[in-house]
Amino acid sequence: MHSDAFDRYHDTESFIHRLDPRVKVVVTIAFILSNALLPDGAWLAFGLAWLFLLLVNALSNLGLGFTFKRSFVALPFALVAITVLFSIPGKPVSTFHFLMWKLTVTDMGLLRFMSILVRSWLSVQMAIMLVAVARFPDIVHALEHLRVPSILTTIIAFLYRYLFVLVDEVFRLLRARESRSAAAAGSRSGGSVAWRARVAGNMAGQLFLRSYERSDRVYNAMLARGYAGHLMTINPHELRNIDYVTAVLAISLILLLQVIGRL
């Protein structure tokens, strides 16, 4: 049984796919940083950033709407910012009652909220693009080359490797419960909520124990092959001229966005 639920890599041949993973990671981070730094209401710059994103979409051979279609999953997280609607002083736009509070939406608040929404929406799309055009191990390699502390890259690599194993484990547990969740003829299946909660709790505990024991076995397997506290890897990635040119060009465009956003 495999679970590929988290594998978002799209195997295609394209200009973007061929780039060195370092370029992809650096440009993605620069783009996200740039979005965060653009001032509120810099609509022209936001629009141009979107065009930049579309250009990447086009160059990746995945279709213009590729990231757009996948971007909405992350939008609910932007709702965390909803309080800025009411908390920033400005001209009142509308007032309404929510439970026992009287809430006033201000124009400045609205501006800030819309800007945050657009920023997160653009950033999420670029992140979606990154994992679609770079294989995950390559992203980890890129982080290693970019001098991210090895303890972090190691944790990320292990997380990625065992996420799949753990999810399979969860599915096996759920399936085992499912196949024993029968009902006697004529009676309702399942016990009280409290009982079911206890079963779920036991399953979570079981999962923890299994993972804990597995970590022991994995560590033994590492020791058996000479692990002595420091992880070593070979990752042969070579920056070509086209990588440098693309990186410089992309970063320049992003800087230009910043200038336009501040005019």
Add this chain to the structure above:
Amino acid sequence: MTNVIAVRDLHFSYHDHHAALKGVSFELCEGDKVALVGPNGAGKSTLMLHLNGILTGQGDVMVGNARLTRANLPAIRAMVGLVFQNPDDQLFSPTVFEDVAFGPLHMGLSRDEVTARVETALNAVRMSNYRDRLSHHLSVGEKKRIAIATVLSMNPQILVLDEPSAGLDPRARRTLINLLRELPITMLVSTHDMKLVEELFPRTIVMDEGLIVADGKTKDILADSKLLEAHGLERP
């Protein structure tokens, strides 16, 4: 013939004071292919974990001419290639290449040497076109063969395998058996697969309750139905 491994009077208890090994002694000569059989909980896996010092109990473990101590652990681990039962425990790197390269890299070899060793090891298990595959996309049979490659790349003196044929379909099992037969290396293999024992291993060690209860020619042991029955084993 020279001994590759000699174990003398090995005792070991887990933290819960359950005695897993109660005085185990045996020797393996160069070129031996030996099966280790016995019921679950007999101490087979515990014994295997002692052979490269992951567990250390009372008693002597000699690998080559060296007594296993804390100081020579790295050298011993390069000599004893331990393959765990669950390949998901053994394959912890994102890609096949990185996993097979893990051992050689930690032995401090040069990059070219590491790459060459990975190629050789993957060739030996006939998986050379799997280099860049992701471990979690492989089938169990493929994972098992890659797991063997991950220790072959360290050029070990002896291969120690924990239930290699468990959970394999007939074809994957057959491929694995052929592979084990062809590998020109000393081998200690724990298994419940008595057919495999009969087919592949001239010598068999039977363990039960932390002790070696029989050690001899596979032919003789499989003929001794009293012995087999007493220790929960079956004739193939």
